[in-house]
Amino acid sequence: MGIDRMPMPDWTALAALDDESLPLLPAALLIARDEYPDLDPAPYEALVQAHADHLREEVAAIGQPPLKMAAINRHLFEEVGYSGNHDEYYDPRNSYLNQVLDRRLGNPISLAMVQMEVARRLDIPLDGVSFPGHFLVRLPVDGGLLVMDPFNGGRPLAVEELRERAKPHLGQAPDDSVLLQILSPAPARAILVRVLRNLHGVYAEKNEWDRAARSADRVLRLMPGQSEALRDRGLAYLELDHLRGARQDLARYLELVPDAADAEAIRDRLVDAGGMRASLH
The missing domain is CATH 1.25.40.10 (Tetratricopeptide repeat domain)
Structure with a gap:
């Protein structure tokens, strides 16, 4: 079963929706339409769906959620070739999802959206994390969390690395309770x-x-x-x-x-x- 999708809204309709009803992919493409007024969302919806359809049988045959995510990441970041734009990090195209899907280049949050949209179409509850610095993604696993870095190929991040990443932004390494709060799902x-x-x-x-x-x-x-x-x-x-x-x-x-x-x-x-x-x- 895939996730429900809706036509691309306009800004008035989008603003009226609550957090749970906001459609992430159509809304991200609406942002892109400001810069690319002739943008047709349908091919991009179809591309994301094609990524999910390509993975569906493989992912369904895998039992453990971390291994399912490993298969998704391998396809997106190794086979298809999505990657973080380390050379031109501040290129505005890294934030426009049509350009990210066309060029296979993006920043942490745009790549996270691709990762999340594909995973959710495969019934994997991948959430974004508004982590200090770079945006991350998280997946609940066995009473804990698998936290990954979409800007670097979906690489899993250990707790100590997360603490070190947060430290410059907080002034000190966060303890467990603060770290869990930082890792809350981003609506x-x-x-x-x-x-x-x-x-x-x-x-x-x-x-x-x-x-x-x-x-x-x-x-x-x-x-x-x-x-x-x-x-x-x-x-x-x-x-x-x-x-x-x-x-x-x-x-x-x-x-x-x-x-x-x-x-x-x-x-x-x-x-x-x-x-x-x-x-x-």
Whole structure:
């Protein structure tokens, strides 16, 4: 039995869905359609399904979930050739799922989505993990977790390596309870937001402010009122000389987080751009 799939939604329909109803693959392709407006989702749905169909008989004959995942990873990363784009990590194409499926190159979260979508079509409950740094995937096994790195061929990660990976982001190696919390499954909405935030970061670094604003706007479609996205869209609007939109977004950001570390700098930027300081206190 495969997972249920639905036609590619529009942003209004997508935003109205709860986390459990959000269709990850169609939503990821909807993000890609912003950059590739002629994108037809059907061939990409068919490609992911073909990966699953190719594996179905082999995986069904395997008893243990870790061995099932080993077969999936071998097919995706060795036979088909999906791999992490180590040479051009910040290429925005690494975040657009149509490009990932076409080029067989991606970043951790996009490769995780391919891995998850194929596994779920084979009734294997593979989840994403919003791990600090690189996105990972997890599979419940025998009362524990098998954690894998899709950016490096689906390689399983030992507990000590996970602690070491988390340490630079947390200031110290996490204990068991903190590590388990970090390894909680990421809902579809959180995965999509992370994709969009990655894109925002890439485009802001390139000074492509129209695309940066668009990425932040899509986050706000999925999570209305999200403070960082309001700030990011407002700052992009400032760069685009869209002062009215910048004032609205940044004033709302300062209402939500008045003690933010960047609050005074944002007030100053708005004043310099012709905003009204009195309305921002």
